[in-house]
Amino acid sequence: MSVRAGILVTGTEVITARISDRNGPWLSERLAALGVEVAHILVVGDRAADLEAGLRFLAADGCDLIVTSGGLGPTADDLTAEVVGRFTGREMVLDEGMEEKIARIIAGFPRRLRFDPEAVRAANRKQAMVPGGAATIDPAGTAPGLVVPGEGGPVVIVLPGPPRELQAMWPEALATPEARSVIDRAEPYRTQTLRMFGIPESEIAKALREIEEQGLELAELEITTCLRRGELEIDVRHRPGADRAREALVEKLAARYERYLYSRDGSTIDEQVAALLRERHRIALAESCTAGLLASRISEPPGASKYLAGGVVAYADDAKHDMLDVPAELLEAHGAVSPEVAEAMADGAIGRFRADVGVGITGIAGPGGGTKSKPVGYVCVCAKLADGPVLARDPVIPGDRGEIRDRACTLALHFLRRLLRGEELPV
Numbered sequence: 037m038s039v040r041a042g043i044l045v046t047g048t049e050v051i052t053a054r055i056s057d058r059n060g061p062w063l064s065e066r067l068a069a070l071g072v073e074v075a076h077i078l079v080v081g082d083r084a085a086d087l088e089a090g091l092r093f094l095a096a097d098g099c100d101l102i103v104t105s106g107g108l109g110p111t112a113d114d115l116t117a118e119v120v121g122r123f124t125g126r127e128m129v130l131d132e133g134m135e136e137k138i139a140r141i142i143a144g145f146p147r148r149l150r151f152d153p154e155a156v157r158a159a160n161r162k163q164a165m166v167p168g169g170a171a172t173i174d175p176a177g178t179a180p181g182l183v184v185p186g187e188g189g190p191v192v193i194v195l196p197g198p199p200r201e202l203q204a205m206w207p208e209a210l211a212t213p214e215a216r217s218v219i220d221r222a223e224p225y226r227t228q229t230l231r232m233f234g235i236p237e238s239e240i241a242k243a244l245r246e247i248e249e250q251g252l253e254l255a256e257l258e259i260t261t262c263l264r265r266g267e268l269e270i271d272v273r274h275r276p277g278a279d280r281a282r283e284a285l286v287e288k289l290a291a292r293y294e295r296y297l298y299s300r301d302g303s304t305i306d307e308q309v310a311a312l313l314r315e316r317h318r319i320a321l322a323e324s325c326t327a328g329l330l331a332s333r334i335s336e337p338p339g340a341s342k343y344l345a346g347g348v349v350a351y352a353d354d355a356k357h358d359m360l361d362v363p364a365e366l367l368e369a370h371g372a373v374s375p376e377v378a379e380a381m382a383d384g385a386i387g388r389f390r391a392d393v394g395v396g397i398t399g400i401a402g403p404g405g406g407t408k409s410k411p412v413g414y415v416c417v418c419a420k421l422a423d424g425p426v427l428a429r430d431p432v433i434p435g436d437r438g439e440i441r442d443r444a445c446t447l448a449l450h451f452l453r454r455l456l457r458g459e460e461l462p463v
Contacts, residue, residue: 038073039222041101042094042190046116047197048081050106058199059105066206067103071222075099082106082113091123095189101218102190106197108179110159117182120192121167124184128165134172134180135164141178171212176204183214191218223275228282229302230270232293233450234462237261237268240289247288256281266433266443267305268296295462298453305449306333312456313343313393319452320389321347322360322381324372324398325415330445345389350381360384371410373398375430378416392422393456395448399433401440415444419451427451427461 045060060077067074075097080086087107094102107116121128138160163179166172173181179201182194193209195202209215232240240261248254256278262269270289272282290297298305313319313334321331321344331347334340348359353372356362362380370376381396399415406412411432418428429447433440454461 040075040099041067041072042099043077044090044104045079046087046106050079051081059202063103071224084115084119087119099190103193105195108196110162125187126167129168131164131166135160171214173205173208176201181205183212185214225273227273231299232268232296235296265446309449309452310337317343317393318345318391319393320345320385320391322385322396323349325401326397326441326444345391375416378418382418382420386422395419401437413440417448419455427455
């Protein structure tokens with residue numbers, strides 16, 4: 037039987053959207069890699085009743101493991117340890133060894149902070165109160181983690197809210213006998229991720245129906261599709277024993293959508309472009325509407341300095357002319373948002389940075405500024421080699437300002453991939 041888990045994120049600041057939850061998705065991904073079926077990610081405020089209700093719900097829904105995030109610390113609204121102790125029927129006790137560890141951590145803080153000694157002792161003691169019988173996890177900040185055995189119920193892993201601390205403490209939490217008693221029952225999934233560009237989700241849904249009607253049994257496969265950054269991500273997941281069905285499905289999808297499938301191993305367009313550039317290229321960028329977003333994505337991998345020469349953000353016409361040598365008459369004749377100017381921007385970047393690959397992007401990201409002939413979302417992207425080959429398009433990209441800019445960068449990366457591989461754009 038599969039092992040089910042629930043994730044309970046606590047924090048009024050998350051409920052009110054002052055910060056975004058990064059821990060729930062991170063924990064879900066790690067648990068799934070272990071073969072654990074994540075049933076729910078719940079977010080509750082810093083209220084004992086709501087936290088306890090979340091724990092009861094997850095237990096009633098059959099979760100074997102619950103992981104909590106947040107609500108650990110010295111302040112009055114840090115209630116998670118106490119509530120989990122009550123939920124599991126365990127009395128809170130002082131862990132003197134943990135109290136000493138926390139005291140040593142605090143003592144290492146700069147002396148200029150001048151903590152009130154009595155307040156520090158009280159805070160240490162609060163954080164060192166743990167449910168009896170719980171395994172403790174050394175802090176990555178000042179708050180220890182806990183793994184609390186369930187009495188006929190789920191095991192509860194209690195971790196702090198700051199993502200850096202939670203992620204650092206996760207391996208130790210998993211290594212405890214209490215956590216292993218659940219995790220070791222899980223049967224890891226096998227997963228293959230396909231990535232496509234230029235095709236809608238509805239097309240894949242239709243293909244899956246037709247493939248099943250042709251006789252391929254898909255019941256053993258869990259197939260999910262996600263449209264992200266203008267790309268289609270297809271995850272095929274299954275328990276051991278369904279490898280042949282997965283392989284057959286992948287081959288059928290690859291045969292149907294060869295022009296659109298660019299990754300069968302899960303590698304992203306950013307990773308593939310970085311690998312191609314790393315071989316022997318020097319790239320320069322000229323961005324208008326994307327304002328450096330493409331440069332940010334290309335510079336993300338370690339070692340990007342080996343192939344990224346530089347970039348220019350040229351919003352104004354005079355910046356395009358002065359910094360990228362775009363002819364004033366070209367701007368006058370075609371407008372700043374035009375295929376002609378996008379190519380001239382790419383040429384200008386190649387020349388300025390002595391590169392062999394260049395990209396020019398100009399467009400109307402909105403929400404205003406559009407016209408009938410050049411509406412909001414109209415973007416001109418050009419990728420070219422210094423010795424001549426060019427790939428360029430000027431689509432109208434749907435979405436809001438952020439989506440248009442992000443998808444324009446994705447489009448440019450796909451042009452780069454094809455350009456560096458010597459391929460044409462699909463018709």
